[in-house]
Amino acid sequence: MEAAEYDLAYFRSNGFHRRACVVCGSPFWTLGDHDRCQEAPCRDYGFLGHPVFRRPYALREMREAFLGFFEHRGHTRLRRYPTVARWRNDVFFTQASIYDFQPWVTSGAIPPPANPLTISQPVLRFIDLEEVGRSGRHLTLFEMLAHHAFNRPDHEVYFKERTVELCHELFTAELGAPATGLTYKEEVWEGGGNLGPSLSVGLAGLEVATLVFMEYVRDGERLKPMPLTVVDTGYGLERLVWASQGTRTAYEAVFAGEYDELRRSFPPRETAILIDHARALNFLLTDGVVPSNGKEGYFARLLLRRMLRLLSKVPEAPSLVAILDRSGRELARDYPEIGEHRDDLARVVEAEIERYREALERARQTIRRQDAKYRAEGSRATEEDLLRWYDSLGVPPDVAVEELSQPPAIPEDFYARVAARHESERPTTDYVDASEGFPEVPASVPGTEVLYYLDPYTVAFEAHVVHVDGPFVVLERTYFYPTGGGQVADRGHLGDLEVIDVGRKGPHVLHRLERAAPWHPGDRVRGRIDPRRRTQLMQHHTATHLLNGALREVLGPHVWQAGAHKAPELARIDVTHFRSPSADELRRVDRLINAVVRENRPVKSYFESRTEAERRFGFTLYQGGAVPGKELRIVEIEGFDVEACGGTHCTHTSEVGAIQLVDVERIQDGIVRLSFASGERALELREEHEATLKEAARRLGVPPEKLPEGIDRLLGEVEESRKVAKARTRGDLEGMATSLLADPTRTAAVGPTTIIAATVDLDRAGLTELSRILSRADGRVVLLASEREGKGTLFAGSTASGVSALALIEQSRAVFQAKGGGNPSAATAVGEPGEPLQRALGAAREAARQAAGG
RNA sequence: GGGCACGUAGAUCAGCGGAAGAUCGCUGCUUUCGCAAAGCAGAGGUCGGGGGUUCAAAUCCCCCCGUGUCCA
Known part of the structure; x- marks a missing residue:
């Protein structure tokens, strides 16, 4: 950043001078006589026991002082946004007040809810987790006080000069800090491809505010000016409270009682x-x-x-x-x-x-x-065990140690070593932007007037073409719904060409045609939307809201929509819940939604100011994520569910028709997914289910209502015949064993040992089983040969002391070029069938005879 | 989103390349007026699913599914 970026008229005309910090080297602006910036670690805390403001402020007082100050200076006060940044896919939590307005407001796609504005936004910083309680000032959640201004070329609100002036006035005139105590350190802020100069405000050792001026887009080595410049400030509420009280730690000041x-x-x-x-x-x-x-x-x-x-x-x-x-x-x-x-x-x-x-x-x-x-x-257990148990079982090392008779010492750097175990992991993101595949539209093309909001029933219209790019067409106005909010796009025709996709890019709706469009800007075309598809999507979307409302009612208000998808064939909603809903809960949900459908409640869609809507309905409005903009589109199922939503909806619940739950699954811990169909599709599914049921019943030869009993009977029969088959096989093997033992050509006694050698026709399991039967008594050596699929198997089993089945196999293996092995009581080899196998059997019998002492 | 661990009898788990096991529970018998207990006997398993390697896979490899856990 060039020095000129920080050389403000405000500084010049008010007697500020520029110095360089003797510790960190950074240049800063100040009215005081400092040789260093007034932030730790360049200087110590100077406010402990010596509060820097006019008086001590409690948390609430400080928040009010800040917001009131900016309100009186033309800012609109906004309510906080949720701490979970559902509207963004790159982060989980709101980590700064500006997150509330990214990406749509900061990119210029949508106007800010107010301009300029002021807000106290609770933000989460898990990076500081370990520092909480240790540093005396870190928190996982703190409130970021902010004033923001969004400047367009045609509408400049304020930028650096006014920002610094406001900040300085806040700290001095409003809060009573000495004007000479403040330093404005020059820094560079960069994030999300944007960057700009920033000023870090130091006071008595604390960084009390950061003033960021988002001004440029990084384009390789070069910097391009942003079309929209943004004032992004952040003041740590808790720090200000702390500084005003001068207690030992911030916690004592902020959380007093x-x-x-x-x-x-x-x-x-x-x-x-x-x-x-x-x-x-x-x-x-x-x-x-x-x-x-x-x-x-x-x-x-x-x-x-x-x-x-x-x-x-x-x-x-x-x-x-x-x-x-x-x-x-x-x-x-x-x-x-x-x-x-x-x-x-x-x-x-x-x-x-x-x-x-x-x-x-x-x-x-x-x-x-x-x-x-x-x-x-x-x-004994090792340090490595402690790490592994923590990682895979969740046992903290101090708990694990309690269970060990000889525990290892818990390493000093235990958690650092846990982190090291995870170092090589590379998180991937496979997020696909809904507008991916759609080309950029020049900013000079006027934004599309979207009509589906006002009237979801119109499916035929005429409009002028304002932009054509190959198969992509932008109209001055359209009834086609672009993919968004979990609802897939409409299909239909423009002129005679099929519309195969519709997407939104900033203020423009792009219709993608089956091939390049023959029109030019100014041409008038006729649009026709596939009415069946549109109707089905509307039904699914309204049904989604019904289901969401019913789930909150039945399972509890902790239920939030965590994702949704509305396609013509099937819709699904993912909600937060801590376990799989019970059958009874699902039945109550089903009853409830279908009752609301029957009651034919009005579904009202209208625009309302954000402030008013939030006042009336609260934060549960943002089920699909927070929607920026001064005006929210509210979809209200009277007396049941209210959400900010841009989708196409039925105007009465009865239009949704039947709702059929298809599947309920826990897609991850804490998230339950319900798949369902409504309207025509629900009926189709019901017909399909019924047909399946009937067909199954027909095949079983029972009436559909007797299907469960029929299946039980069938399973019983299967089980029975399995047992019978097993018993028969066993019986057969028992018979074979008996006849083998009675056959003097196959059985030979050598001292206390009985050697049984025979050729049979059995698979591997059969050989094992037969051998087991034959060797129930001690002193048995069983040698079985069998041919299957062109291979000869020789099996040996032994219960005779001094005769190893494995040794017998090893000694005869070469005779029929076999591979195999086993243990002293049972061994197998597979090799050449026929004559070699027979010779191997003979060799094994001879070896057994010798081993038995014959 | 990624790493790791785990899915074996109704339950809790062992086995981690060579003939599927233990404990509890269950059934029967013995004993008892009966129960509990004990003793004996027995039933109960496609070792999560699918591929592969091997003479041989619960066991090794790959892919799914499920569960747990840690890290982002």
Whole structure:
């Protein structure tokens, strides 16, 4: 970044001077007389015991002071976004306030919900997990205070000058910090292909804010200006509170009452961890994360289990649920949604606690068994075992050690070594953008007016062509629905050409034709949408909302949509839930959705301001992920389900017709997938199922309602005949054994040993079985030859002491060029059939005779 | 999304290239007025599914499916 990027008129005209920090070397701007930037580690904390602001602020007061300050200066205050970034596929969690507006707002595809705006966004930083409680300031969840402005060439809100002015005024005039205490350090921010200058604001040793100016797109070595420049600021709410109070750690300042309560049972570090994790969990669980073994759910599990481990060491400590509840009540004062479903949240947590208990118990058993084994062989468990057990069984090393008679020392760097085990792993992403395969449209082409929102029933229309690119056509307006929101695209015709796909690229809807379009911008074309497909998709989409609403009703409000797909043949919805729904739960869901269909409730689709919609319906609106924009499209099934959704929907529930659940599966821990069909497709499926049922019944020769009994009878018969066959085979073998033993040409006694040698016609299993029967008594040597599929098998079995079946086989193997082996009591070789096999049998018999002492 | 571990009798698990096992539970018999207990006998297994390697696979390799766990 060039120095000119930071050389602001604001700095110049207000007497700031530019210095270079003598410690880190970075240039910074300040009104004070500092030789170093005012951030750790370049200088020590100067606020401990000496608060830097006018007065101490509690968390709530500081948040209000910030948001109020910016509100009075023309910013619109926004409510927080969910902490789970469902609208993005590259991250799990909202890690900064700007995440709320990426990618659509920052890319310019969709206007911001307000401009400029201010927000306090709870964000998660799991990278700091180990530092929580240790550093005195780190948290897995903190609130990022921010003011954002989005500047288009035709509409400049504000950029660097005003941003710095606002920031400086906030800290000095509003909060009362000494103007000379602040330093604005020059830095470069880069992320997601964008970059720009940034200023890091230091005060008394704390980095209190970062002011980022997203300005350029990286294009190889060169930098190109962005069409939309963005002011991205971040102020750590908890740090500001801390600085205002000057307590020893940030936790004491931020969590005052809770901290003191838990401090009675726990040391400072554990207290901080428990409070931090409880706070993070309250947000995560409220926002629909169900603890699981992967993805975002794992982080909830991680926090929960860490808490459980700490709690297990202090018997008189409050329960996990009690701590969560205490924290939740505190949070609910500012974020009422967190207090709304306390019982449900407790149920999710209890289920998870039970799982952990079971997992640990299983693991302990495994370790105990391994320990017994080690003891038996005179060895002992190693550090490597501890690592492996943690990795594969989830047993923390201190727990594992409890089960070992001779435990190894727990390595100091245990968790670092766990990390090292995972180093070589390369995560892959196979995400496919819905608009992939669709070409870019020049920005000069006017955006498409989408009409399916307003009227999903119109399937024929006329419109002017505004852009053609081979088979891709953009119209001024269209009724064709592009793939999005889990709903596949419409099909149909433009003119005489078939529309094979429809996609959305920013403000444009692209129709993909079977071949290159013959039209030019300005031509008027007629569009016809395949009405059957459209109807089916509408039914499936509305049915998805019905199902989602019913699942929340029946299973609990922790249920969130975690994905959905609506195709003409079948639809599916993935929801968060901690176990497979029971048959009874599914039956209740089925009853409920079909009842709502029968009641023929209106399904209203309309646009409403984000603020108003969130006020009325809350965060559960964002089932398909948060949708940026000032206006949300709301799809409301009256009195049942409300979601922000851009899909095409029926206007009354009865249009959905029948809904048929097809399959329910747990696609991963914490996620349940329901496949279903509605409308015509549901009837078709029902017919298919019925036909299958009838056909099965016909083949079994029973009426359909007797099918289960019929199958039981059939299975019984199969089992019976299997037994009979087995008994018969066994009987046959018994008979063979008896006649062989009675046959003097095949049986020879050598002292106490009886040698039986015979050629039979049996498969491998038969030879083994016959040998077993023949060698029920001690002192038997059995030699069996058999030919099958052009190969000769020689089997030897022995219960005679001093006669090794394996030795007999080894001695006769060469005679018929056989391969084989075995053990002293049974051995096999396979080689040439016919005469060589017979000679081998003779050789083996001779060897047996000698071994038996004859 | 990736790594690792695990799927063997109704349950808990052993076996980890050579003739499928243990414990509990189950059935029958003995003993008892009866129960419990004990003793004896017995039933119960396509060793998760599918390919491959091998004379021989529960065991080794590959691919699925399921479960657990750790890491992102």
